[in-house]
Amino acid sequence: MVQEAAATIKGDLKGYRIDLNAVKCLSPEIAKKYKVMPLSFSDGKLNLAMSEPMNFYAIDDIKIMVKKDVLPVMVDAHVIEDYIRIYYSGESGSVGRQDELVSVEDENVKKSPAVMLSNSILNASVSMGASDIHIEPFDGAVRVRFRVDGVLMENMSVPPELFASVSTRIKIMAGMDIAEKRLPQDGRIDYSVNGAKYDFRVSSLPTVFGEKLEIRKLERSGFAFSRESLQYTQRENELIDIAIKAPFGIILATGPTGSGKTTTVYNILNELNDSKKNIVTIEDPVEYMMDGVNQVQLNPKVGLTFASGLRSILRQDPDIILVGEIRDEETAAIAVRAAITGHMVLSTLHTNDAPGAVTRLMDMGMEPYLLKEAITCIIAQRLVRKLCALCKVEMDTNENEAAILKLQGPKRVFAPVGCTACNNIGYSGRRAIREVLLFNDGIRREVNDSKDTEALRKAAAEAGMATLFDNCARVVLEGDTSVQELVRTVYGRA
Numbered sequence: 001m002v003q004e005a006a007a008t009i010k011g012d013l014k015g016y017r018i019d020l021n022a023v024k025c026l027s028p029e030i031a032k033k034y035k036v037m038p039l040s041f042s043d044g045k046l047n048l049a050m051s052e053p054m055n056f057y058a059i060d061d062i063k064i065m066v067k068k069d070v071l072p073v074m075v076d077a078h079v080i081e082d083y084i085r086i087y088y089s090g091e092s093g094s095v096g097r098q099d100e101l102v103s104v105e106d107e108n109v110k111k112s113p114a115v116m117l118s119n120s121i122l123n124a125s126v127s128m129g130a131s132d133i134h135i136e137p138f139d140g141a142v143r144v145r146f147r148v149d150g151v152l153m154e155n156m157s158v159p160p161e162l163f164a165s166v167s168t169r170i171k172i173m174a175g176m177d178i179a180e181k182r183l184p185q186d187g188r189i190d191y192s193v194n195g196a197k198y199d200f201r202v203s204s205l206p207t208v209f210g211e212k213l214e215i216r217k218l219e220r221s222g223f224a225f226s227r228e229s230l231q232y233t234q235r236e237n238e239l240i241d242i243a244i245k246a247p248f249g250i251i252l253a254t255g256p257t258g259s260g261k262t263t264t265v266y267n268i269l270n271e272l273n274d275s276k277k278n279i280v281t282i283e284d285p286v287e288y289m290m291d292g293v294n295q296v297q298l299n300p301k302v303g304l305t306f307a308s309g310l311r312s313i314l315r316q317d318p319d320i321i322l323v324g325e326i327r328d329e330e331t332a333a334i335a336v337r338a339a340i341t342g343h344m345v346l347s348t349l350h351t352n353d354a355p356g357a358v359t360r361l362m363d364m365g366m367e368p369y370l371l372k373e374a375i376t377c378i379i380a381q382r383l384v385r386k387l388c389a390l391c392k393v394e395m396d397t398n399e400n401e402a403a404i405l406k407l408q409g410p411k412r413v414f415a416p417v418g419c420t421a422c423n424n425i426g427y428s429g430r431r432a433i434r435e436v437l438l439f440n441d442g443i444r445r446e447v448n449d450s451k452d453t454e455a456l457r458k459a460a461a462e463a464g465m466a467t468l469f470d471n472c473a474r475v476v477l478e479g480d481t482s483v484q485e486l487v488r489t490v491y492g493r494a
Contacts, residue, residue, distance in 0.1 A: 013037070013049065013079055013179075018087070022046060025066045028088035034058040037080045037087070045069040051077035079179040082168050086114070114165035117158065118173070121166075122200065122215075124155065126193045128423075131217055131258070135170075137163055137210035149385045149430050150258055167204075167211055174202040182206055189215075201285065223266050223288040230267060231431050235466065239377065239436045244268060249376030250339045252326075254351040260383050260432050261348040262287055262324070269293070269322055269346055281322035282309035298324070306331045314338055323347040329364045336366055339374040353468060354380040354437035355456040358447055372444040381434040382468060382489045384481045387414050388422035392479070401483045405473050414479045431480065433471040433489075438463075 022038040025046065031037065036058065037049040046068045050058070053072035063070050121144060125133050130146035135158065142158035158166055171178045174187025189200040199218040204211045227237060243251055251268060253261040266288055273279060273292055284298035284306070294316075296309055306323055307330040313321055314334070325348045326332050339345045351357045357378045361371055392414040402410055416426025437443070437460050446459040461467070472486045 013039075013075060013083060018083075023087050026062065028084070030062070030065065031084050031088060034062070035077055035080055035084075036062065037075070037083045039073065041068075042071075045071050047071050047073055049073050049075040049080055049083075051075065051080055076179060082164075082178045085165050086168055086172060113162055114169045117162060118166050118169045121156070122189075122191055123193055125215075125217060126196075126198065128155070133213075133215040133217070135167070135213040135215070137207065137212065139209055147258075148425075149427055150383055151385070153425075163210065167213060170202060170213060170215070171204065174200070176202065176204065181211055199285075218285065218287050223270050223290050225263060225267055225270075227267060227271075230263070232434075233466075233471070236434055236436050239438045240268070240379075243377035243438060244272060246344070246376045248339055248342045248344055250335060250345045250347065250374050251376055252347055252349050252357055252378045254349045254354060254357045254378060254380045255382060256350065256352075258383070259381055261381065264379055264381060264432070265322060265346045265348060266290070269320070272320055272344070277319040278317055279320045279322070280313045280316055280318045281324070282306055282313060283322070283324040307334060310334045310338070314343075318343060320344045320346070325349070326361075326364075332361055332364045332366055336361075336370050336374045339376075340370065351380070353457070354378040354435050354465070355453050355460055356380075358456060359453045368448050372439070372447040375439055375447075377439065378437040379434055380437075380468060381432050382472070383430040383432055384472060384475065384485050384489045385427035386429045386431055386480055387416055387482060388419060388426055388428045390421045391417040391419035391426065393417055394479075397483065404483055404487060405476065411477060413476055413483060415482050416484075427485070431475070433468055433475060435465055435468050435471065437465055 016039065019038075019040040022040050026036070026038050034055070035051055039047040039049055041047070046062070046066055048059075048062065048070050050072045051074070052058075053074045059070050059072060121133060121135070125146055128146055128148055130148050131150075132147040134145040134147075134152065136143050136145070137160075140160060142160055142163045143154055144156045144158060145152045146155050147153075168178050170189075171185070171187065173189045176185045176187040183206065185204045187202045189202060191198050191200055196219070201216045201218065203214045203216075205214070227240070232240065251265070253264040255261050269279065269281075270290065273290065275292060278294075279292070280294045280296065282296045282298060286295050286297050289295070296304075296313070298304060298306065298309065306325065306327060310321070310323055310331060311334060321338060321343055323331065323335055323345065326335060335345050335347060349357050349360060351360045355378075357380070358371060358375070362368065394412055395415055396410045397405065397407065397413055398410075401413070405411070418424035418426040422428040440463060442463060443456070443459055446456050450456070469486075469490050472481070472490050475481050476483055476486050
C-alpha cells in the first residue's frame with residue numbers, strides 16, 4: 001500500500017485529493033512539528049506525507065494520537081510546508097482547505113486569511129470591471145494592481161507575511177504546481193461572483209522577491225455585442241456590410257494587445273452565423289461561447305497550434321474560419337491560401353494601423369500578388385476611455401491642444417475631473433475608434449506594385465479611409481473623450 005501511494009504521488013501532491021477528515025485528525029502543532037501532511041485513509045490506515053519517512057519517532061507518536069497505523073509517503077519538505085500553510089489556518093486547531101479539493105461545508109476555511117484575501121482580490125476585480133490583476137512582490141511590500149479601462153492602477157496591498165499563502169492558494173485554485181517556484185506556469189480558475197461565471201487565466205513569473213502573478217478575467221458568457229453597442233459609424237457600417245457579403249477572403253482586425261480585436265471579429269462572426277454555414281474557430285483562449293459554432297481551444301503542449309489546427313479545420317469542409325491570431329509565416333500562408341480557395345477567414349494581427357497589416361504579412365513571407373487577392377478588409381482599432389458623464393468639464397482648447405487636433409482656432413472640448421462615481425479617475429468605460437480599409441482595385445494595385453506602407457496609406461486616404469486620428473479627433477470634439485486620451489491612445493504617449 002505504501003508503494004502504491006508513493007507511486008501515485010511521486011514526490012509532490014499535485015492532483016492528489018486530500019481528505020479533510022484525515023487533515024483534522026492531526027493538530028496544526030503536530031503537523032508543523034514533524035513536517036507531515038495527513039492525506040487520506042485507506043484500509044483503516046492513515047496515508048501520511050513525510051519528508052523523512054524513516055522518522056520512526058514521529059510515526060510512533062502519530063500512531064498513538066490517531067489510533068491508526070500510519071503509511072508514510074515520501075514528499076518533498078517544501079511541498080509539505082506549503083500544504084500545511086494552506087490546510088491549517090493561523091488559529092490553533094482550525095483547519096484550512098482548497099475549495100476544489102475538499103468539502104465546501106467547512107466554515108473555518110472561509111475565515112482563513114489567505115482564502116479571504118484571495119477571494120477579496122478576485123471579487124474586487126469583478127466589481128471594478130478590471131480586465132487584469134497583477135500581484136507583485138517587492139522588498140518588504142506586495143502590491144495589487146488592477147487594469148481598468150486599459151490603465152493599471154494600484155488598488156490594495158497584501159501583507160508580506162501573507163503573500164506566500166495567498167500565492168499558494170491562487171496557484172492551487174488554478175491547478176498549478178505549488179512546489180515549482182523557479183519556472184513560469186499557467187493555469188485557470190473557474191469562479192462565480194453573484195451568480196455570474198468568470199474564467200480567470202493565471203500566469204506566474206519568478207522574480208527576485210517571489211512569484212509575480214498575473215490574472216486575466218474572461219467572462220464565460222455568450223457573445224452579446226451588436227454593432228450598435230460597439231458604436232460603429234455609418235460609414236464604417238457601410239464598409240463592413242460590403243466586406244461580409246464577399247463570398248471569400250480575409251477580414252483582419254489589427255491593433256495592440258487589449259484593443260478589442262477579438263470582440264470585433266466575434267461581432268462579424270456573430271452576424272455571419274447561420275445554420276447553413278459550417279463555421280469553425282481555432283482560438284487561444286476561447287473568450288466567448290457562440291451557439292452553432294465549432295470552437296477549438298489551442299493546446300501547444302499536444303501540438304495543437306494555430307497552424308496545425310488550421311490545417312485540420314480545412315479538412316472539415318468549412319465555409320467560415322476564425323483564426324484567433326496570425327502569429328507566424330506558416331499560419332499566414334495557410335490563411336491566405338484558404339481565402340484564395342473560397343473560404344472566408346477572420347483573424348487578428350498586431351499592427352499599428354490598417355495599411356501596416358499588409359507590410360507585416362509581407363514581412364512574414366507573403367507575396368503581394370497573393371495578398372491583393374486574399375484580403376477583403378482590414379479594421380485597425382484602439383479603445384479610448386470615455387469621460388465620466390457626471391464630472392467632465394467643458395473648456396476651450398489651448399494653442400497646443402488646437403495644434404494636436406489640427407484646428408484653425410479654439411474649440412469647446414471636455415476634460416476629466418474625477419468624482420466618487422468614477423473612483424476619482426475622470427473616466428468611466430471605453431469605446432472603440434477604428435479605421436476601415438476596404439480593398440478596391442486601387443488598393444489592390446498599390447499592394448501588388450509596392451511594399452511601401454506610406455504609399456499604401458496615401459492610396460487609402462485617396463479612397464476615403466478615415467484614419468484612427470480622424471475618428472479619435474471626432475470623438476474628442478463630440479465630448480466623449482479628451483485630448484489627453486487621444487494623445488495616449490493614438491500616439492502612444494501618456
